[in-house]
Amino acid sequence: MPKPANNRPRAESDPLSKWLQPNGVETPQEREARLHQEAQAKKISDAIDEQLRREKAELSKKKKEVRILLLGQSESGKSTTLKQFQLLYAPSSFTTEAPAWRPIIYLNLVRSVRRILEVITLAELDYDYDDRASVLSSPALDGRRPSINLNISDAEMHAFSSLRSTLSPLLVLEDRLINLLSDPDEESGEATHFSEQASPIYPTGQNHVGGRSKEVWVQNGRNAGGWKRALGKLGRRRDTLSSNGHAGGTVNWTMDPDDPIHVLRQCLPDMEALWQDPRVRNVLRARRIRLEESPGFYLNDMRRIVSSSYVPTIDDVLKARLKTLGVMEHRFSLDGPMSGGGSLFGSKINPHAEVEWVIYDVGGARNQRHVWAPFFDDVQALIFLAPISAFDQVLTEDPSVNRMEDSLLLWKSIVSNKLLKNVNLVLFLNKCDLLQQKLEAGTRLATYMTSYGDRPNDFESVSKYFRNKFAAMHQANTPNQERDLYIHMTSVVDTQATKKIITNVRDILLRDSLKGTNLL
Ligand SMILES: Nc1nc2c(ncn2[C@@H]2O[C@H](COP(=O)(O)OP(=O)(O)OP(=O)(O)O)[C@@H](O)[C@H]2O)c(=O)[nH]1
Numbered sequence: 001m002p003k004p005a006n007n008r009p010r011a012e013s014d015p016l017s018k019w020l021q022p023n024g025v026e027t028p029q030e031r032e033a034r035l036h037q038e039a040q041a042k043k044i045s046d047a048i049d050e051q052l053r054r055e056k057a058e059l060s061k062k063k064k065e066v067r068i069l070l071l072g073q074s075e076s077g078k079s080t081t082l083k084q085f086q087l088l089y090a091p092s093s094f095t096t097e098a099p100a101w102r103p104i105i106y107l108n109l110v111r112s113v114r115r116i117l118e119v120i121t122l123a124e125l126d127y128d129y130d131d132r133a134s135v136l137s138s139p140a141l142d143g144r145r146p147s148i149n150l151n152i153s154d155a156e157m158h159a160f161s162s163l164r165s166t167l168s169p170l171l172v173l174e175d176r177l178i179n180l181l182s183d184p185d186e187e188s189g190e191a192t193h194f195s196e197q198a199s200p201i202y203p204t205g206q207n208h209v210g211g212r213s214k215e216v217w218v219q220n221g222r223n224a225g226g227w228k229r230a231l232g233k234l235g236r237r238r239d240t241l242s243s244n245g246h247a248g249g250t251v252n253w254t255m256d257p258d259d260p261i262h263v264l265r266q267c268l269p270d271m272e273a274l275w276q277d278p279r280v281r282n283v284l285r286a287r288r289i290r291l292e293e294s295p296g297f298y299l300n301d302m303r304r305i306v307s308s309s310y311v312p313t314i315d316d317v318l319k320a321r322l323k324t325l326g327v328m329e330h331r332f333s334l335d336g337p338m339s340g341g342g343s344l345f346g347s348k349i350n351p352h353a354e355v356e357w358v359i360y361d362v363g364g365a366r367n368q369r370h371v372w373a374p375f376f377d378d379v380q381a382l383i384f385l386a387p388i389s390a391f392d393q394v395l396t397e398d399p400s401v402n403r404m405e406d407s408l409l410l411w412k413s414i415v416s417n418k419l420l421k422n423v424n425l426v427l428f429l430n431k432c433d434l435l436q437q438k439l440e441a442g443t444r445l446a447t448y449m450t451s452y453g454d455r456p457n458d459f460e461s462v463s464k465y466f467r468n469k470f471a472a473m474h475q476a477n478t479p480n481q482e483r484d485l486y487i488h489m490t491s492v493v494d495t496q497a498t499k500k501i502i503t504n505v506r507d508i509l510l511r512d513s514l515k516g517t518n519l520l
């Protein structure tokens with residue numbers, strides 16, 4: 001029962017009030033009786049307060065937090081893994097947020113188109129192309145330039161030029177989308193921004209389609225990012241929505257004259273022509289650019305994406321690329337059924353225990369890694385993502401560094417870290433789908449990692465090689481030989497497969513985290 005504030009009179013209806021209010025004509029005996037009553041009332045109130053305090057402490061003891069840190073280089077799939085957690089443990093918030101990804105998806109699409117335009121511009125200029133990404137990351141090439149003969153005729157170049165000019169409104173749209181998404185929200189401290197950084201492949205451009213890449217990023221959100229509010233700028237007009245209303249109703253983005261969809265629809269035939277053009281494909285192939293494998297690839301879905309009633313699907317959201325800066329904290333209640341029908345390795349979870357996942361998603365780029373350490377002594381588990389398809393790629397932030405080399409070094413520093421000695425380690429060898437595609441397309445691992453030697457270049461052998469390599473590195477460097485390492489081969493854009501893995505990880509982490517408490 002809450003105690004009344006000292007300066008606040010009790011309500012007339014309070015049955016204690018007539019006993020507690022001196023009436024000014026009380027006798028010494030009456031006064032003594034009143035003081036006695038007051039003392040009794042205070043005793044009761046204090047006892048109730050104490051009981052409440054004990055119950056609260058008991059409850060918070062029962063409410064167990066499992067704190068997990070997602071680590072790995074930029075583009076390794078940390079935020080995508082987080083989306084999978086959200087899909088599993090907070091599906092309604094995932095669905096609610098899905099429309100907010102629409103401008104990001106548009107931006108991803110526009111950037112793919114811009115990338116093609118850059119490539120054909122370079123071809124047009126007969127640029128003495130040096131595939132730095134491959135050369136720098138490939139010891140076997142030993143700095144030699146791959147020889148490329150584009151064989152592009154004047155007529156073809158002319159066709160490219162005209163496509164480039166009909167698609168130029170997309171470049172203006174790109175800036176508009178970036179401005180739209182850069183929505184600093186001072187109240188919440190959340191913001192979406194973009195940065196310009198030198199592209200790993202192209203030198204600084206000589207013209208408006210030149211090679212500087214603008215990257216949109218999200219920063220410092222305690223829950224949903226401020227960029228999601230940017231969506232309010234799109235579709236705010238009431239006539240954008242059908243008479244059914246927004247929830248469950250059909251949207252029609254074309255009703256809003258300011259919506260980016262108009263430019264996209266206007267450019268759709270030329271975007272399709274560009275992407276379907278066999279000469280463009282040839283140029284891309286010659287440059288060894290596989291857009292299909294790059295983050296935020298929607299070129300094969302553009303017709304669907306620019307439809308007037310487009311709402312991003314689960315797969316679209318999982319594929320969207322939005323870089324993380326800083327640390328994002330997300331909380332999920334653990335309320336799904338345990339795998340194995342409520343039983344965890346033969347133990348029953350206390351049904352009264354509330355468990356909350358606290359997941360920290362961090363920025364993985366090199367200049368972001370200094371913010372990781374403060375979390376090391378406060379987490380129970382760490383999920384490290386290493387994209388094993390990236391053996392032939394370089395870091396965006398430092399094109400002199402091979403991505404796989406960076407992942408291995410990062411892994412080594414994590415497994416040897418003494419602060420993390422007792423932290424559960426889960427390793428996701430991620431982007432297995434892309435690895436498979438890459439190997440099937442003929443890219444040889446041994447070209448980039450000479451230590452692979454003449455072993456078979458198939459998915460099974462290559463993935464086993466990486467699994468052993470990462471496991472051996474843990475074994476050789478861990479300060480805690482007792483620690484188990486859980487390794488999963490993942491494609492975190494695959495919802496069904498990832499669901500199974502997350503459930504399995506959850507069971508293991510819960511078992512370890514709750515061991516020694518009275519929760520199991
Ligand atoms: N095909 C495929 N794409 C993936 C996979 N995992 C992640 N991606 C894509 O890779 C891109 C980068 O993933 P993110 O989750 O944003 O990477 P991140 O580790 O959070 O990157 P930072 O925020 O920069 O540290 C996104 O477009 C994802 O959809 C995968 O297993 N397969």
Ligand SMILES: [Mg+2]
Nearest residue numbers: 078079323324
């Ligand atoms: Mg991220």
